[in-house]
Amino acid sequence: MAGEDKLIKLKIDNVYKEYQGRNGKTVALNGVNLDIRENEFICVVGPSGCGKSTLLNIIAGLLEPTSGSVYLDGKQIEGTGVERGVVFQQYALFPWRTVIKNVMFGLEMKKTPKEEARQTALKYIEAVGLKGFENAYPKELSGGMKQRVAIARAYAANPEVLLLDEPFGALDAQTRVQLQTELLNTWEKEKKTCFFITHDVDEAIILAQRVIIMSARPGRIKRIVEIDIPYPRTQETKSDERFLQLKAEIWNEVYQEFLEVRK
Amino acid sequence: MNNEKKKKIVINDKVWLLISLCAALLVWYLLSLGKSTGRSFPFVEKVVPSVGTMIERGAFWKDIGSSMFCVAAGFGLGFVTALPIAFLMAWYQPVQKIIEPWINFIRNIPALGYAPLLVIIFGVGQKPAIILIWICTFMTMSITIYQGIKNIDVTLIKAARVLGANDFDIFMKIICPATVPFIITAVRLGLGAALTTLLAAESTGAQAGIGMRIRSLSNSFEAAPMLMYIILLGIIGLILVKMVDIIERKLTGWQEKIN
Numbered sequence A: 001m002a003g004e005d006k007l008i009k010l011k012i013d014n015v016y017k018e019y020q021g022r023n024g025k026t027v028a029l030n031g032v033n034l035d036i037r038e039n040e041f042i043c044v045v046g047p048s049g050c051g052k053s054t055l056l057n058i059i060a061g062l063l064e065p066t067s068g069s070v071y072l073d074g075k076q077i078e079g080t081g082v083e084r085g086v087v088f089q090q091y092a093l094f095p096w097r098t099v100i101k102n103v104m105f106g107l108e109m110k111k112t113p114k115e116e117a118r119q120t121a122l123k124y125i126e127a128v129g130l131k132g133f134e135n136a137y138p139k140e141l142s143g144g145m146k147q148r149v150a151i152a153r154a155y156a157a158n159p160e161v162l163l164l165d166e167p168f169g170a171l172d173a174q175t176r177v178q179l180q181t182e183l184l185n186t187w188e189k190e191k192k193t194c195f196f197i198t199h200d201v202d203e204a205i206i207l208a209q210r211v212i213i214m215s216a217r218p219g220r221i222k223r224i225v226e227i228d229i230p231y232p233r234t235q236e237t238k239s240d241e242r243f244l245q246l247k248a249e250i251w252n253e254v255y256q257e258f259l260e261v262r263k
Numbered sequence B: 001m002n003n004e005k006k007k008k009i010v011i012n013d014k015v016w017l018l019i020s021l022c023a024a025l026l027v028w029y030l031l032s033l034g035k036s037t038g039r040s041f042p043f044v045e046k047v048v049p050s051v052g053t054m055i056e057r058g059a060f061w062k063d064i065g066s067s068m069f070c071v072a073a074g075f076g077l078g079f080v081t082a083l084p085i086a087f088l089m090a091w092y093q094p095v096q097k098i099i100e101p102w103i104n105f106i107r108n109i110p111a112l113g114y115a116p117l118l119v120i121i122f123g124v125g126q127k128p129a130i131i132l133i134w135i136c137t138f139m140t141m142s143i144t145i146y147q148g149i150k151n152i153d154v155t156l157i158k159a160a161r162v163l164g165a166n167d168f169d170i171f172m173k174i175i176c177p178a179t180v181p182f183i184i185t186a187v188r189l190g191l192g193a194a195l196t197t198l199l200a201a202e203s204t205g206a207q208a209g210i211g212m213r214i215r216s217l218s219n220s221f222e223a224a225p226m227l228m229y230i231i232l233l234g235i236i237g238l239i240l241v242k243m244v245d246i247i248e249r250k251l252t253g254w255q256e257k258i259n
Helices: A052-060 A099-109 A114-127 A143-156 A173-190 A201-207 A235-239 A241-262 B013-033 B049-056 B060-091 B093-107 B111-122 B126-150 B154-162 B167-201 B210-219 B223-251
Strands: A008-021 A024-037 A041-045 A067-072 A084-087 A161-165 A193-197 A210-215 A220-226
Touching: A008 A052, A008 A193, A024 A052, A024 A193, A024 A220, A041 A052, A041 A201, A052 A084, A052 A161, A052 A193, A084 A143, A084 B154, A099 A114, A099 A143, A114 A143, A143 A173, A173 A201, A193 A201, A201 A235, A201 A241, A210 A241, A220 A241, A235 A241, B049 B060, B049 B223, B060 B093, B060 B126, B060 B167, B060 B210, B060 B223, B093 B126, B111 B126, B111 B167, B126 B167, B154 B167, B167 B210, B167 B223, B210 B223
Parallel strands: A041 A193, A041 A210, A084 A161, A161 A193
Antiparallel strands: A008 A024, A008 A067, A210 A220
């Protein structure tokens, strides 16, 4: 299996999060425990309201847990940090910056020399297939291209862990499939630890080594499914017998949770 | 846009402008023929020469100069005060809670209403006029900029933070550029407010000025120069809007526009 012996990169230790709402408090996460190994690709699925985005924001350091902690390489995280990159569903590109300036942002913050930053940015722009669009503004790009820029931007800052919050959720089916393949290729090359949130079970299985199924209200981990399909995976993998088996299994669990939420 | 498909006549925008101008002249001409409307709307041949008349009287340039000085000074003061106040309101809630209701309250009172108060304090002349324009432009611009800052997409701030930006970076590299379009909108609204307030401002006993002149010419029933001054106000407004358009295109070309 995918590196049983590998180091634990990210440790989520009994994370509990509640929100103080108008009608009392809501528990978003109720004691989440998870060890993520170095270079691992994790996908989290679950119905809306299961706290999967909350969990990602806590790992990113954008939210603080009510109790519990997150450790990166054994060190408790505090706030945001460049070793944890984030790709948002809504791209979050800076509209006043060109593609290359967007990709250079993280390097600029690190005070990387300009020419070096430019070269790194160009490398990642090329890697996501946007060569020739360096000087375009985000408004001139399609949704898929925008998300490619966001991925290049996250990679260029050279994080150790990449957190992706339903990054392909707003894209059409064809673009989504294309970006999945590209992301897998990049992951195999760059070997970053990926924590990927999605509501698309197919997407989770094609990408992940382990799929985390979350249950709602309060959010916690319901089940962890090992995806024992070897890489490289392609779109043809989706018609494999094993794929279909896993899909039925995971889909069933997620659907039950969905019904729970509806009640 | 309105080109007929069958004949395929494409009319240039400049030609449209010309047609529009001719239509306006026609309406103006018809108005000048009417018995009662003709008294208010003398036709071009009387209005245009009145520029010369006013220059001869030594009023024309003085009026424009005085009005533009009041607008520039009042607007300038309004801008440099609105900007920091808007940021303070967005940053510190107590500032916003205390100030915003009053800005909204005073903003809705026509300037003409409290102009006399300023005359009592500052006497007659340009001073109360400038202060009145300052107040009006400040109100409009501070609220507009404040709301703009409030509406900045928080995911942009989050994205910057996870890429290693500190508070100062976020202010300089995210908040500032994201606020530029709202500042430009504020400038546009502020200039509009400055021009509309000008008339109230010059009712405070100004010695010269476009607004003051329109009033005095109306008292002496000189319709032609009066109409000329009114058109002049319109032209000045148009020039200011065009100037803002140019600045906007330069600074916010990156902005997504809904066409």
